[in-house]
Amino acid sequence: MPAGPPEGSVGPLRYLLLAALCVLLAWPGSLACRRRDADSVEALKLADASALKRTFVTAHLDEPIRPGRSLVWCITMQLVWNQTKAWVGGDVLLEGDPPMAARLNASTVSSDDVDPASCIIAALSGPGPQSVRDFVLRQAADKFPGRKLDLPLTLVQPTGPYQSIQYSMLLKDLHFNTPFGKTNMYVPGPDGIYYYVRAFGIDVPDDPAAAPMRGQVRILDYVSNSDFIIELVTTEPDDRLLIARIPPSPTLRDLVGAVNQRVEAGAPEPLGPADRFRVPRFDFDLTRRYTEIEGRRYLNPGLRENRWVLQQALQTVNFILDEKGVYLKSEAVIVSGGCAAVAPLSGRLLDVRPPFLVMMKRSGRELPYFAMWIDNDELLSVVEQE
Numbered sequence: 001m002p003a004g005p006p007e008g009s010v011g012p013l014r015y016l017l018l019a020a021l022c023v024l025l026a027w028p029g030s031l032a033c034r035r036r037d038a039d040s041v042e043a044l045k046l047a048d049a050s051a052l053k054r055t056f057v058t059a060h061l062d063e064p065i066r067p068g069r070s071l072v073w074c075i076t077m078q079l080v081w082n083q084t085k086a087w088v089g090g091d092v093l094l095e096g097d098p099p100m101a102a103r104l105n106a107s108t109v110s111s112d113d114v115d116p117a118s119c120i121i122a123a124l125s126g127p128g129p130q131s132v133r134d135f136v137l138r139q140a141a142d143k144f145p146g147r148k149l150d151l152p153l154t155l156v157q158p159t160g161p162y163q164s165i166q167y168s169m170l171l172k173d174l175h176f177n178t179p180f181g182k183t184n185m186y187v188p189g190p191d192g193i194y195y196y197v198r199a200f201g202i203d204v205p206d207d208p209a210a211a212p213m214r215g216q217v218r219i220l221d222y223v224s225n226s227d228f229i230i231e232l233v234t235t236e237p238d239d240r241l242l243i244a245r246i247p248p249s250p251t252l253r254d255l256v257g258a259v260n261q262r263v264e265a266g267a268p269e270p271l272g273p274a275d276r277f278r279v280p281r282f283d284f285d286l287t288r289r290y291t292e293i294e295g296r297r298y299l300n301p302g303l304r305e306n307r308w309v310l311q312q313a314l315q316t317v318n319f320i321l322d323e324k325g326v327y328l329k330s331e332a333v334i335v336s337g338g339c340a341a342v343a344p345l346s347g348r349l350l351d352v353r354p355p356f357l358v359m360m361k362r363s364g365r366e367l368p369y370f371a372m373w374i375d376n377d378e379l380l381s382v383v384e385q386e
Contacts, residue, residue, distance in 0.1 A: 049288040054190075054376045057288040057315070060103040061253035061371065068190065070354075070376055071252055072286065075369040076332035077315045078109045079168040083123040084334050087164055093299035094310060100292045114369045115238065115362060117143060118171055125164040136167065144171060163311075166334045170369065172360065174234040174241065175325035178212040182323055185278045187353045189377045198381040200323035201278035202271070205347050214271045221266035225349050229262055230277065234325055238363050241326055243279060245356040252371055255357055260366060274347025280380050282358075285318040298336070308338030319372070321358065328360065328370055 049057040055070040056063065059077040081104040084092050091105040111121065120139045140147065185199040202210050202217075218231040220242070229244040242259060249255040271277065290313035298308040312335040320327040355375040361368035374380075 047284065047286055049286045052286075052378060054378045057286055057317070058252065059100060059288075059290060059315070060107055061109070061256065061367075062103050062107075062251050064251055065248045065255065065373060065375075067248075068376055070379060071371075071373040072317060072319075072379075073252060073371045074170065074315070074317050074328070074330040074332075075109060075114060076168045076170050076330045077290070077313075078104060078107055079111060079114075079119070079121055080166040080332045080334045081105075081107075082110060083121060083166040083168070084164075084336070087123060087125075087166065088298065088300040088303060090300070092310075094293060094296040095299060096296060098292050098296065100290065109367055113362060113365050113367050114170060120167075120169045122165070122167040136169070140169075147171075164336045167332070169331045170328065172239065172326070172328040172370075174236050174239055174327075176213075176216055176232065176323070177235055178216065180213050180216075180323040181210075183278055184383050185280065185351060185353070187280065187377055187380060195377045195380065196383040197377065198281045198383060199278045200281055202276050203278065205274045205276055214273070214275075217271040217277060219269045219271060219275075219350070221262045222269075222348070225351070226353075228350055229259060229266070230350060231268075232279075232326075240361050240363055242359045242361070243352055243356060244359070245350075245352050248355055248373075248375070252373060255373060256359060256368060256371055259357060259359060271350075272347055275350065276347065277350035277352070279321070279352045280374075281323075282319055282321040282379060283381060284379055286316065288315045288317075289313070290315070298338075303336075303338060306338045308336055311335045311337050319370075326360070330370075 049055070049072075054068060055072065057072045059073075059081075061073060063071055063073070065071070081092065085105070092101055094101050111119070120136060120143065122135050122139070124135060180200045181203060183199050183201055183203050184196055186194045187197055189195045202213055204210065216233045218233060219228065220231055221229040227246055229242060229246065232241045232243065234241060242263070244255075244259045244262075246255075246258065246262070249258050293310055293313050296310050298304055298310065312333065315332040316330060318327070318329040354377070355373065358370075358372045358374070359368045360370040
């Protein structure tokens with residue numbers, strides 16, 4: 001891959017699950033996984049998150065930021081963990097005291113950070129998973145009418161006489177009133193190599209035809225062409241899509257806090273007639289199995305005596321960001337079992353290049369329901385060059 005041009009050149013930015021062994025999660029095509037026509041975004045990325053070398057799917061916001069590593073977080077795993085806490089009657093105590101469990105126990109993220117109309121949360125116990133499947137089907141039919149469901153014939157294969165299943169799903173489909181233009185851009189990759197990736201935005205300054213698009217971009221804080229925060233306005237006023245090209249912080253939570261502070265203190269302004277901006281397009285479907293907590297015995301009273309085990313902890317995230325809007329579908333499940341119950345032009349150039357943050361949150365809420373820190377090209381759609 002040849003090196004690309006320097007910065008500024010013209011050329012070529014309501015949560016997550018697996019499917020396999022576990023229940024409702026074996027639905028890669030459920031709930032209209034792709035809400036746009038096949039030509040809208042090229043090449044959906046399907047990947048087992050463990051196979052990604054420079055991207056980490058985290059269950060909590062306290063994951064450290066490391067140079068060259070991207071992070072993906074969605075609220076759905078925290079939602080099922082909170083349901084598990086309610087089931088055990090307090091903090092979830094697991095054999096070996098895994099650090100991930102401590103982080104999830106201490107988190108203040110809750111169902112208040114999402115709107116009920118976009119989310120399904122189910123917590124059921126019994127000798128089998130059929131009741132969970134039926135419950136989710138009924139909830140999905142009510143909340144997402146017209147969406148095609150494609151559930152597997154079987155959900156969880158019980159490994160003991162009793163099981164407890166905690167499940168959550170988040171579905172967001174936010175649209176721009178006027179689609180942005182398709183374009184490409186160079187982003188830096190490892191070892192100084194630049195990659196030509198698919199993008200969207202406004203490439204041409206002083207273009208009267210782009211006026212409706214410019215009205216969909218708010219500059220929330222601007223320091224320079226390499227340090228800024230913008231908001232892309234969708235047709236849903238209660239959801240916010242923020243994109244921040246800012247210096248890294250120690251953790252993803254610190255990064256979210258830094259963005260919130262700058263937005264609160266900043267003076268929002270519109271995208272000027274001479275300003276341009278470009279954001280990489282995303283199209284991926286990731287599966288994360290949390291082996292850090294799987295297979296561990298519960299130490300909570302009443303569960304320890306009956307040898308209850310956290311059998312499976314799974315999460316998926318299907319995320320599309322393109323010129324038409326943003327689509328997010330995430331599922332999570334915890335299953336437990338036991339033995340009892342170029343030369344710069346005038347105007348600003350807001351090229352969103354790594355590292356940068358993508359954050360989705362409800363208006364008036366401090367914590368997001370989706371956050372993604374991009375510090376490499378692994379999740380970007382690279383343009384093949386001859």
